[in-house]
Amino acid sequence: MAEKNTKTVRAEKTVRAEKAPMSKTYDPQAVEKKWYAFWEENGFFTQPVEPGKKPFSIVMPPPNVTGVLHLGHAMDNALQDVLVRFKRMQGYNTLWLPGTDHAGIATEAKVAEHLAAEGTSREGVGRDRFVERTWAWKKEYGGNITRQLRRLGASCDWSRERFTFDEGCSQAVRRVFVALYERGLIYRGNYIINWCSKCHTTISDIEVDHVERDGHLWHIRYPDEEGGAGVVVATTRPETMLGDVAVAVHPEDERYKDLIGKNVVLPLMNRAIPVIADTYVDSSFGTGAVKITPAHDPNDYEMGLRHNLEKISILDDRGYINENGGSYCGLEGAEARRRVVEDLESLGLLMGIDEHTHAVGQCYRCRTVVEPRVSRQWFVRMGPLAEPAMEAVRQGRIEFVPERFAKIYLGWLENIRDWCVSRQLWWGHRIPVWYCLECGAEICELGDPSICPTCGSAQIEQDEDVLDTWFSSALWPFSTLGWPRDTEELKQFYPTSVLVTGRDIIFFWVARMIFMGLEFMKEAPFEKVMIHGLILDRDGRKMQKSLGNGIDPLVVIESHGADTLRFMLLTGNTPGNDLRFYEEKLDSTRNFLNKIWNASRFGLMHLEDYEPIDLEEAFNPTHEDRVQGHDDVLTLADRWILSRYEGVAEEVTRRLEDFDLGEAGRVLYEFVWDELCDWYIELAKPRLYGRDIPLFQVTARTVLYTVLEGTLRLLHPFLPFLTEEIWQHLPHAAGDQLAGEGLAGNETHKERTLMLCSWPQPKGFRNEKSEKDMGILMEVIRAVRNIRSDFGVAPGRKINVALFCVDTRVKEFIRGALADIELMASCEAVQVLESLEEKPPQSAGAALDGVQIFVPFKGFLDLDKEVAKVEKDIEAACAEEKRLSSKLSNPGFVNKAPVDVVDREREKLEAVLKRLKSLRRRQGELKSN
């Protein structure tokens, strides 16, 4: 053994970390910033492109530059960070590319606030000055959210940080727009769009939230031309009648058959409009007659197209009635509605008002009611783009995790309508189309034109509008990697490995990246899409500004630390489900970190001058008689914890590969707390404190080191700060990290860091027998503790225990574990009986499968209590026996169930019968006493 030791590599202690004594509780504030700076300044987040290596890449969903970190971001990025740190440790060529989104509307609003404070406005400074101001704003405040991501521990490659409005991304946008234009996939036209009069711009269909609101259904009579009854229509928006051009009824509707083709008079406007027939009309709703306003209702618009109707727009940009509204011109929408209703009533044409709840469209940003209106805008033709995007998912080239989200994605694309991409804003990618004022030509080229190529006129003007912010985000997976240039990043990292985002973003972003990626890269932008849920408050409500129930992640980081926040956000639920956030959960997570901290502190106490040696080489844990003269250098507990550690490593690896972070976290939690702390460390104490011969101390240290160090690696993706801090305190053998394992492929690093250590690999520590034996030993110890507790034995008082083992193999290892039982169950002496005859006369006891336990009580045994307990046990055992034997006497079960299942049941029955027998004997003895 001594020989082995000299062969091991001499440890050379890491000098980098100042080894302040570790405090009794973990203090995240004291270490988090230090380690983040250490990682970032040493360039650990950055990896060069290494074409030979397997790539793993993620593009971060770019938060708005105006954004402040909220819990949704925190969860989203913590998830990505776990995946990236895991893969990095596994040795992949890893890239996590961060960036921000220029967020047209939001950013304009911010800058407008600043301008207002200076007493001016957007219009006041003009377009060029405004855009300049916005860039200046971005420069000053745009780093806010990325600083906050650093606080969270995000290990993204800041050297490759991008911005959707930077030079490269803008070029990609230009390129894509022109290409789509040339392919006929982008067009300009007069169609009905959603107008937000507060944001003063169009918004796309998905930017409209439909909210149920209580409203009214007004019944209005449109008389016929002779002043007769005419027809009564029902509407939820009476003011739009100013733009009515027809009344529609169902062609089969007997009530109105005679009216079809005739005219009625539109009240207030006194214009004759036709009654038309269309099967769209539902005769059973309202009066069965619908007023048709093609300029302000999507359905009416469609019907207008079918019947070739005029479109009369009655609203201006601010949502006020325009000159087409006759005497109502200049009125604000709500005011106009009131006036229209009043006037109809005084004319006797208002036939009734019903209460009616209906879905009202409102702007997703400002919640202003959206007005549908006909307007000349730019659209992306979705049909040809959607088809391949659906195919990619149907064929499994892109996989959603959890799967069910694929259906949501497909459902949306199946019913997709063209995407309105022009916005009446200034902050964004300006539409690269020029119009010739002379000949009216439309010019769309890669370079900025100076004259009209058709007529040669220099009188050309660029389109005033900018593109939807999501247009540039849609290119994010390739624009950030250098496209349209053919870069090595693009070659190595596209397609990216996985995209992580919330389910509310599937339509806005995921779908659009997919069709853009397929169109321009000819390959889907990612292999997997991991969708996570929302963060809810403790009562299960969404966190919303309006509810005031939001929690600031930075406040949590201050109070509990980033690792606690991360772990809490990542565990305790299943992928894709929402997560409730509350204080108690945070506290118990913090306690877990503290547990790790203290277990490590304990470990370090005993590893102060320890020189890491290779456990596998020194004492192969799977071979029992390896070391001469000490046939049990490794104890049962040693073999057990090593086996468990490796089992956990395997499971954690598998779970992480399946994106099942919650389970991975739970497995680690249970391992550290229940197995490593509550059992192994306790059992190893006598050896570690040197109460045994030195060789045993060395083995205990080596096992402890191996398991602790390995567990830190497994925990690192979840808890990067805590694990790095502890790891830096651990002794390390020279050259066993970066260079030795060649991990990050970055031998120039002078510093060691846990984040670049290799992910634990199986080393053959699994040992089923040890796990089984340890299970029995634990049961024995628990049984003795139960007896102590049941009989109220004072904690300080040691007791004697006698054991009888039916099985000789069990007897053998129990004999070797007597000291463990003494230690863990506070016993004076534990003896193993050769036969039941030897058992102590007056005793409390327990019968396990294969082991009987006797605790002698000198005179103060409560006989009645003990009898009652035994009877209760007998009852339970009988029930169990009955269940098992009826199961086993069922021919259906015996014949059809798999052999191993049947065998297992047989074994159980045997064990129960044995236990029952001993319990009965015991019962007899107690009674005869």
Next chain:
RNA sequence: GGGCAAUUAGCUCAGUUGGUUAGAGCGCAUGCCUCACAUGCAUGAGGCCGAGGGUUCGAAUCCCCCAUUGCCCACCA
């Protein structure tokens, strides 16, 4: 009107392809400041796995139906 999810201990949630005596954290009860940790240790109480059918030798797990809650989608004026 469609679709999806959830329904398991007082609360918040796990439970892999059907094979358990259904688990955890918090809370609760009892006893412990045991030389890593009271942000801790030990022991314990607490569940007809939403209701009803079915498939199976066997169902918390698969199928059908219903109920409740939540979310998404939808042009019923």
